[in-house]
Amino acid sequence: xxxxxxxxxxxxxxxxAIVANYLETGEPVGSRTISKYTDLNxxxxxxxxxxxxxxxxxYIIQPHTSAGRIPTDAGxxxxxxxxxxxxxxxxxxxxALLERVDRLEVLLKQVAKVLAYNTQYxxxxxxxxxxxxxxxxxxxxxxxxxxxxxxxxxGDNVAKNQxxxxxxxxxxxxxxxFNILLNTFLQGASLQDINLEMMQTMKRQAGEYAEIxxxxxxxxxxxIHQAEELExxxxxxxxxxxxxxxxxxxxxxxxxxxxxxxxxxxxxxxETLKFTDEEGSGIQIYIGDEAPVQNMxxxxxxxxxxxxxxxxxxxxGIIGPKRMDYKKVVSTLKNLTDxxxxxxxxxxxxxxx
Amino acid sequence: xxxxxxxxxxxxxxxxAIVANYLETGEPVGSRTISKYTDLNxxxxxxxxxxxxxxxxxYIIQPHTSAGRIPTDAGxxxxxxxxxxxxxxxxxxxxALLERVDRLEVLLKQVAKVLAYNTQYxxxxxxxxxxxxxxxxxxxxxxxxxxxxxxxxxGDNVAKNQxxxxxxxxxxxxxxxFNILLNTFLQGASLQDINLEMMQTMKRQAGEYAEIxxxxxxxxxxxIHQAEELExxxxxxxxxxxxxxxxxxxxxxxxxxxxxxxxxxxxxxxETLKFTDEEGSGIQIYIGDEAPVQNMxxxxxxxxxxxxxxxxxxxxGIIGPKRMDYKKVVSTLKNLTDxxxxxxxxxxxxxxx
DNA sequence: TGTTAGCACTCAAAACTTTCGAGTGCTAAC
DNA sequence: GTTAGCACTCGAAAGTTTTGAGTGCTAACA
Numbered sequence: 091x092x093x094x095x096x097x098x099x100x101x102x103x104x105x106x107a108i109v110a111n112y113l114e115t116g117e118p119v120g121s122r123t124i125s126k127y128t129d130l131n132x133x134x135x136x137x138x139x140x141x142x143x144x145x146x147x148x149y150i151i152q153p154h155t156s157a158g159r160i161p162t163d164a165g166x167x168x169x170x171x172x173x174x175x176x177x178x179x180x181x182x183x184x185x186a187l188l189e190r191v192d193r194l195e196v197l198l199k200q201v202a203k204v205l206a207y208n209t210q211y212x213x214x215x216x217x218x219x220x221x222x223x224x225x226x227x228x229x230x231x232x233x234x235x236x237x238x239x240x241x242x243x244x245g246d247n248v249a250k251n252q253x254x255x256x257x258x259x260x261x262x263x264x265x266x267x268f269n270i271l272l273n274t275f276l277q278g279a280s281l282q283d284i285n286l287e288m289m290q291t292m293k294r295q296a297g298e299y300a301e302i303x304x305x306x307x308x309x310x311x312x313x314i315h316q317a318e319e320l321e322x323x324x325x326x327x328x329x330x331x332x333x334x335x336x337x338x339x340x341x342x343x344x345x346x347x348x349x350x351x352x353x354x355x356x357x358x359x360x361e362t363l364k365f366t367d368e369e370g371s372g373i374q375i376y377i378g379d380e381a382p383v384q385n386m387x388x389x390x391x392x393x394x395x396x397x398x399x400x401x402x403x404x405x406x407g408i409i410g411p412k413r414m415d416y417k418k419v420v421s422t423l424k425n426l427t428d429x430x431x432x433x434x435x436x437x438x439x440x441x442x443x
Numbered sequence: 444x445x446x447x448x449x450x451x452x453x454x455x456x457x458x459x460a461i462v463a464n465y466l467e468t469g470e471p472v473g474s475r476t477i478s479k480y481t482d483l484n485x486x487x488x489x490x491x492x493x494x495x496x497x498x499x500x501x502y503i504i505q506p507h508t509s510a511g512r513i514p515t516d517a518g519x520x521x522x523x524x525x526x527x528x529x530x531x532x533x534x535x536x537x538x539a540l541l542e543r544v545d546r547l548e549v550l551l552k553q554v555a556k557v558l559a560y561n562t563q564y565x566x567x568x569x570x571x572x573x574x575x576x577x578x579x580x581x582x583x584x585x586x587x588x589x590x591x592x593x594x595x596x597x598g599d600n601v602a603k604n605q606x607x608x609x610x611x612x613x614x615x616x617x618x619x620x621f622n623i624l625l626n627t628f629l630q631g632a633s634l635q636d637i638n639l640e641m642m643q644t645m646k647r648q649a650g651e652y653a654e655i656x657x658x659x660x661x662x663x664x665x666x667i668h669q670a671e672e673l674e675x676x677x678x679x680x681x682x683x684x685x686x687x688x689x690x691x692x693x694x695x696x697x698x699x700x701x702x703x704x705x706x707x708x709x710x711x712x713x714e715t716l717k718f719t720d721e722e723g724s725g726i727q728i729y730i731g732d733e734a735p736v737q738n739m740x741x742x743x744x745x746x747x748x749x750x751x752x753x754x755x756x757x758x759x760g761i762i763g764p765k766r767m768d769y770k771k772v773v774s775t776l777k778n779l780t781d782x783x784x785x786x787x788x789x790x791x792x793x794x795x796x
Numbered sequence: 797t798g799t800t801a802g803c804a805c806t807c808a809a810a811a812c813t814t815t816c817g818a819g820t821g822c823t824a825a826c
Numbered sequence: 827g828t829t830a831g832c833a834c835t836c837g838a839a840a841g842t843t844t845t846g847a848g849t850g851c852t853a854a855c856a
Contacts, residue, residue, distance in 0.1 A: 508820070
């Protein structure tokens with residue numbers, strides 16, 4: 091059992107018992123309950139004394155006189171920390187969670203869904219963040235008289251196309267010339283290389299085709315966006331209703347909006363990716379005020395990081411009430427990232443054959 | 444003023460007043476209120492008699508003895524019908540709702556957002572449903588050693604690409620051969636033409652490249668999906684909390700799920716597109732049980748159809764409480780579709796230059 | 797000195813009661 | 827046909843009582 095500067099073994103045991111009990115029941119827990127709940131064989135009076143100490147130390151609090159105690163954020167934090175140290179692998183039914191799917195997008199949506207279903211909380215999953223953002227390939231082709239398609243491959247995995255309408259058909263020769271121009275300037279260019287000056291130079295050289303070029307640029311800019319801006323998939327947002335202490339409608343509403351808008355979730359993801367190297371498991375827990383998103387101050391967030399063979403990293407997170415089943419959530423999350431890793435490794439092998 | 448088989452002018456006037464008043468206040472409306480509210484100059488007692496008749500006819504109902512009356516679905520329906528007949532153009536602030544954007548997807552997301560913001564209800568917008576679903580163009584190119592990209596253009600507006608990893612690089616010649624094979628079989632093919640038999644034949648001809656072909660097929664299948672399966676953009680779902688008679692958490696939750704899952708919304712869209720040709724305005728209103736989606740039985744739905752120059756049609760809808768500001772919603776919706784139409788027309792001209 | 801039994805006290809939640817008033821239906825008179 | 831008047835209904839709001847879980851303190855005990 092871990093030691094703590096201010097907590098002796100007995101207090102630790104009692105605190106844990108309080109938090110565990112509160113997680114289970116959701117009711118403030120009283121001294122008598124703990125007296126029976128633990129194997130300490132202490133009377134309720136003794137527990138009361140200890141509880142008074144724990145309250146003074148800021149780990150638990152009384153919602154009102156004559157009620158039991160509930161954990162403060164610090165109390166939750168203590169509980170979670172010691173839980174993570176113990177690392178007792180709570181076995182959750184494993185495997186077969188994910189169907190085999192081919193497209194990353196579909197897979198990730200499924201991950202979010204499965205996780206939401208298993209935990210009954212709101213979940214989010216981000217696509218992996220690619221690091222290599224060079225333009226690898228760019229090609230213009232004629233679909234038919236008056237319509238062109240530009241294909242741009244950015245980095246290792248993002249391909250983007252842009253349909254372009256033109257007033258007249260181009261000859262094969264013209265298309266070829268165009269492709270040479272594009273490749274000369276853009277192939278291998280890193281995205282920040284593409285600036286206004288370069289665009290101007292290209293336009294000059296393109297002469298009468300400047301207009302088409304303009305549209306291709308649009309396509310490129312979008313491809314950049316897609317490569318940079320993380321896709322975020324959410325699921326189970328309606329679960330928020332189930333745990334949000336109903337009554338405070340405006341907070342619930344704000345939280346739902348955060349999920350709909352998704353922009354704010356980026357903050358959360360940046361935060362998680364920052365810490366991902368340090369710890370092995372890559373699992374992080376934010377309790378209450380620790381959350382980097384304002385609207386989640388009343389929630390707890392558990393996140394995990396997964397990694398693709400190429401090194402791209404993504405985040406999986408669940409957002410629930412502070413009073414959540416941390417053990418189950420953590421182990422479910424672990425399983426899921428393991429499964430993901432397995433799928434990616436298989437995928438890689440398949441590609442190499 | 445319209446005539447009705449069972450309602451004389453006075454009853455019509457009273458019914459309308461009841462509905463209008465209830466929409467405003469949300470409170471059951473009593474006889475005294477109506478007596479003052481209308482210009483009929485009748486005492487509350489007379490109104491009471493009329494109200495008793497209207498109740499018997501099923502247009503209004505008393506939530507409990509000693510309360511005022513509220514409209515039934517039939518009452519709402521009557522009100523909405525006569526409102527739509529009158530066609531009084533309630534002027535809502537017009538124009539400048541939509542920023543100019545280039546990509547359809549971005550535009551439609553914005554439409555959903557703007558509408559949600561203006562009405563404070565939940566909204567959904569679908570991408571236009573294209574009718575022409577032939578494969579128009581298909582091309583394979585080599586990105587680099589070991590990676591190919593296949594581009595498939597379906598119909599007029601959907602381009603799809605698929606990255607394909609292969610174990611060895613292909614020569615230019617090989618790529619060329621491949622393209623000839625693909626185009627021979629697939630170009631101009633309507634999507635239902637592509638069947639197992641065709642795939643088998645192609646695979647035989649492809650010989651050692653069968654594996655690559657397999658992946659291209661995957662890409663095609665996805666392109667089909669994307670062309671067929673409507674993208675649905677939703678916004679303002681958190682507004683549901685604001686009007687859902689709070690207390691019935693499970694219904695609210697179910698409704699939120701419907702919006703998250705989106706699959707069920709398809710039913711609604713199919714329904715709206717069916718009726719779109721008949722009426723000029725293309726605006727339809729579903730009240731309560733009229734809704735084709737189970738979870739919306741307690742809501743009203745107002746939908747409008749917009750049309751792209753090529754004839755593709757899409758749906759815009761708002762989902763709110765039965766007690767919604769129909770006039771405002773209808774005119775906002777009209778404005779928005781008008782604006783959309785304008786944008787598309789401009790777009791078309793731009794392309795033709 | 798740490799533990800415990802006992803007791804007075806607190807206070808939210810639940811259950812019950814009272815009051816209030818908006819609204820009704822009916823009847824009789826205009 | 828319309829209206830004034832009146833007894834009646836019943837939900838909502840406000841107030842009251844009861845209940846019981848839980849506390850803190852004190853005094854006694856090992």
